[in-house]
Amino acid sequence: MYQVLRPSISSWVPLRGCQYHVRQWGTPAASATPLVLAHGWMDVAASYQFMLDAFSEAFVQQRPIIAFDWRGYGLTEAPATDSYWFPDYLADLDALLDTLYPGQTIDLVGHSMGGNVVMMYAGARPERIRRLVNIEGFGMPATRPSQAPGRMGQWLDELKATRQGDKDLKTYASADGVAARLMKTNPRLSQDKADWLAQHWAQPDAKGQWHILGDAAHKVINPYLYHAEETLATYSRIGCPVLAVEATDDSLGLWWKGKYTLDEYHERLKSVPQVQIARIENAGHMLQHDQPEQLAQMLENFLSS
Known part of the structure; x- marks a missing residue:
């Protein structure tokens, strides 16, 4: 590491x-x-x-x-x-x-x-x-003003998806899985750096599943243009x-x-x-x-x- x-x-x-x-x-x-x-x-x-x-x-x-x-x-x-x-x-x-x-x-x-x-x-x-x-x-x-109604509708749809759990972030079985995800996103990232980042980018829960340290609500689009x-x-x-x-x-x-x-x-x-x-x-x-x-x-x- x-x-x-x-x-x-x-x-x-x-x-x-x-x-x-x-x-x-x-x-x-x-x-x-x-x-x-x-x-x-x-x-x-x-x-x-x-x-x-x-x-x-x-x-x-x-x-x-x-x-x-x-x-x-x-x-x-x-x-x-x-x-x-x-x-x-x-x-x-x-x-x-x-x-x-x-x-x-x-x-x-x-x-x-x-x-x-x-x-x-x-x-x-x-x-x-x-x-x-x-x-x-x-x-x-x-953006154009004509996009405003569609954007607001998309925001409402994504809030509904969040309530239903459809926008939850993926979990990983181990820190190795998190590191692999980081390296897939950035092919230039070396294994040692990915292993280190994984420890700070995610944490395990009581069952040993690793969760990204980012609220899933960040994925919801902004309703305003x-x-x-x-x-x-x-x-x-x-x-x-x-x-x-x-x-x-x-x-x-x-x-x-x-x-x-x-x-x-x-x-x-x-x-x-x-x-x-x-x-x-x-x-x-x-x-x-x-x-x-x-x-x-x-x-x-x-x-x-």
Whole structure:
């Protein structure tokens, strides 16, 4: 199994009705700029461990570094809900920063869904962010008002399916099964890393069945349409330098199959006042697993400049 070089220390913070699980690394000076890492959809804070191990010792020791599990993921509590709302992630992040780093400017990194959250947060709270890194947080395809009735109907249908247990997450007989699932989803993931991640991505129940640490309600579609023009208006208010990191595999194109393209995403990024785009070779959507050394060096250079 993968041997961790920099173990994290776990703590729990009460936020907006949930006990939030937070991982922290390093022993930095109190005056240093904190680095906050936000994970993606159906992922956990531990997903950043390989990148943390790839950081230089000087970088880790000069600042606080934390990663947290979003509500309903990992070791953070799931609220009593049958669907999740995107604005809650921004509110949770705001409350977390007010609790841990009140009045302090931070560096913020988000992957995938977490990348979408941090971009919107930086536009809503531009004074809180010194530098921002968005890793494959592409946003969603533009929508039309005529799609609204169908979207609302789909949401109602999925809530019904959740009540009937039709959207429950698959369970696994062992951690090996979880690791195999991770490697099937990401063929670049090595066996040792998959074995380690499986221990943090899932847990066994009293009967020995392994359950993914993600609330099935996360799979329910949002009933409200994504408005690209609102996103662009928010992007335009980001006051810090932004590094947009993407993989050479073009996971956006693979996922949306022509409904939304990398060129459209790049066009949206023009609304960000200070942005640079960087690519990591031989990597897919899970950059922090595929090429943690390249990603760590990229972040060090950007955050230290």
